[in-house]
Amino acid sequence: MSICGLDFGTSNTTLGTIEGHAPVLAVLEAEYTTIPSAIFYEVDGAVLIGRRAIEAYVDGAPGRLMRSLKSVLGTSLIDETTRLGRERTSFRDVIAYYLGAVKRRAEQATGRELRDVVHGRPVHFVDNAPDADRKAEQTLQQIAREIGFDDVTFQFEPIAAALDYERQIASEEVALIADIGGGTSDFSIVRLGPARHGKADRSADILANDGVRIGGTDFDRQLSLGVVMPLFGFGSAMKRAGLDVPSSYFHDLATWSSINRMYEPRVIADIRQVRQEASEPALIDRLVRVVDEQRGHTLAMEVEDAKIALSDQRRADIPLEWVAPGLSAAIGRPDLVSHTGQLADRIAARIKNCLTQARLAADDIDAVFLTGGSVRLAHVRNAIKKAVPSARIVDGDTFGAVGKGLTLEALRRYGPRD
Ligand SMILES: Nc1ncnc2c1ncn2[C@@H]1O[C@H](COP(=O)(O)OP(=O)(O)OP(=O)(O)O)[C@@H](O)[C@H]1O
Ligand SMILES: [Mg+2]
Numbered sequence: 012m013s014i015c016g017l018d019f020g021t022s023n024t025t026l027g028t029i030e031g032h033a034p035v036l037a038v039l040e041a042e043y044t045t046i047p048s049a050i051f052y053e054v055d056g057a058v059l060i061g062r063r064a065i066e067a068y069v070d071g072a073p074g075r076l077m078r079s080l081k082s083v084l085g086t087s088l089i090d091e092t093t094r095l096g097r098e099r100t101s102f103r104d105v106i107a108y109y110l111g112a113v114k115r116r117a118e119q120a121t122g123r124e125l126r127d128v129v130h131g132r133p134v135h136f137v138d139n140a141p142d143a144d145r146k147a148e149q150t151l152q153q154i155a156r157e158i159g160f161d162d163v164t165f166q167f168e169p170i171a172a173a174l175d176y177e178r179q180i181a182s183e184e185v186a187l188i189a190d191i192g193g194g195t196s197d198f199s200i201v202r203l204g205p206a207r208h209g210k211a212d213r214s215a216d217i218l219a220n221d222g223v224r225i226g227g228t229d230f231d232r233q234l235s236l237g238v239v240m241p242l243f244g245f246g247s248a249m250k251r252a253g254l255d256v257p258s259s260y261f262h263d264l265a266t267w268s269s270i271n272r273m274y275e276p277r278v279i280a281d282i283r284q285v286r287q288e289a290s291e292p293a294l295i296d297r298l299v300r301v302v303d304e305q306r307g308h309t310l311a312m313e314v315e316d317a318k319i320a321l322s323d324q325r326r327a328d329i330p331l332e333w334v335a336p337g338l339s340a341a342i343g344r345p346d347l348v349s350h351t352g353q354l355a356d357r358i359a360a361r362i363k364n365c366l367t368q369a370r371l372a373a374d375d376i377d378a379v380f381l382t383g384g385s386v387r388l389a390h391v392r393n394a395i396k397k398a399v400p401s402a403r404i405v406d407g408d409t410f411g412a413v414g415k416g417l418t419l420e421a422l423r424r425y426g427p428r429d
Contacts, residue, residue: 013123014425016417018131020224021081021194022384024048025414026117029427032421035416036411037117045410049078050109052095060112068308079228079267080106082194085136085147093271103150125429127162128155129421131413133195134167134222164424167220171416176380176407177203184257187362187402189395190413191385196358197222200369209310217370220386221361227385228267230351235265235314237350238342239329244294256289269308297334302315321347322387348390359394373399382407
């Protein structure tokens with residue numbers, strides 16, 4: 012019977028166990044220790060997770076792809092059902108299936124039965140809604156028990172990342188931990204040091220926590236709405252003066268967790284009606300094509316790929332030839348900044364809150380530890396650096412720091428147990 016740390020992310024998931032005295036992430040798919048938080052329900056009833064789920068969808072297998080499932084926690088959608096193959100399934104059960112499969116894979120990879128878990132959680136699943144936040148954690152707690160865990164406790168994701176970082180420092184410091192993921196951005200200010208690492212109670216070392224429900228998927232949405240959706244009719248006029256094509260379709264299509272809503276027969280019928288009354292029906296034809304062929308995730312992935320490419324290139328193409336001959340979009344870094352700069356500023360604004368909570372000035376922060384995929388966005392990094400200009404920047408294990416830290420926390424809380 013073993014302990015583990017589980018980082019169920021909006022975009023990627025990891026699970027760590029203790030080997031010797033160190034946290035080691037289990038191999039969850041092929042040779043990878045990270046697995047995309049994606050699940051594909053084939054029409055014939057087969058269910059795939061991770062990269063294989065995404066590949067099946069991209070290859071055109073008939074079925075439904077689900078991503079960003081964590082975003083549904085704490086919202087009313089969690090108990091809503093969606094049509095997957097012949098049946099309707101609740102989002103809650105989809106998450107349970109996914110996490111159950113991850114647990115089984117980790118058990119296979121490590122040869123151990125996993126019984127006790129420290130589960131990661133963002134500082135806020137939902138902004139300014141303590142009840143929804145509690146409900147989100149309760150849902151994860153119930154799911155964890157249902158899939159076979161006995162002891163289930165939670166730790167904030169940035170605190171977990173701090174524990175991972177603490178293993179590499181030689182002297183005491185006050186660190187700002189920034190975990191900028193797919194769905195949330197979280198910050199903690201923590202007193203760290205080799206002498207503190209083994210202490211049983213670290214609560215006095217945690218000086219502040221704050222977070223906001225903004226992550227990479229929101230950057231994808233804003234980029235899509237700014238650059239791609241106008242090519243599909245977003246912002247175009249209806250024949251009746253003063254009216255635009257309804258914007259809700261474009262918001263749903265640009266938002267990972269609501270793409271599947273577009274495939275409800277009622278929505279498709281409505282869009283066809285809108286086409287009749289649109290002043291530029293050729294644009295709506297493109298929308299109809301994407302919805303009819305259920306290619307919403309393909310579009311979202313192309314936007315995400317372009318965003319990622321801009322981390323080390325100046326320009327990126329979004330290939331749209333498959334929608335209409337000759338159609339394409341290109342984005343440059345300035346476009347990315349103009350469409351998502353506000354999000355970066357809103358993320359960095361949480362640092363001020365943390366400093367106030369901790370009663371510290373920006374200059375009191377010795378180091379900033381960066382983790383999470385979205386720290387690769389240059390304007391996000393710059394916004395964070397600007398808030399604590401004198402701090403040393405430390406790049407952590409982008410996709411593994413939280414999972415390893417949760418595993419260290421499991422060792423501290425439960426002991427080795429096997
Ligand atoms: N090189 C890159 N440049 C920009 N963004 C990137 C890059 N690589 C990954 N991302 C983005 O990082 C996000 C995923 O990061 P990560 O795996 O840390 O999130 P997560 O842990 O699943 O989410 P959360 O912690 O918010 O629940 C995605 O939105 C992805 O597009
Ligand atoms: Mg994360």
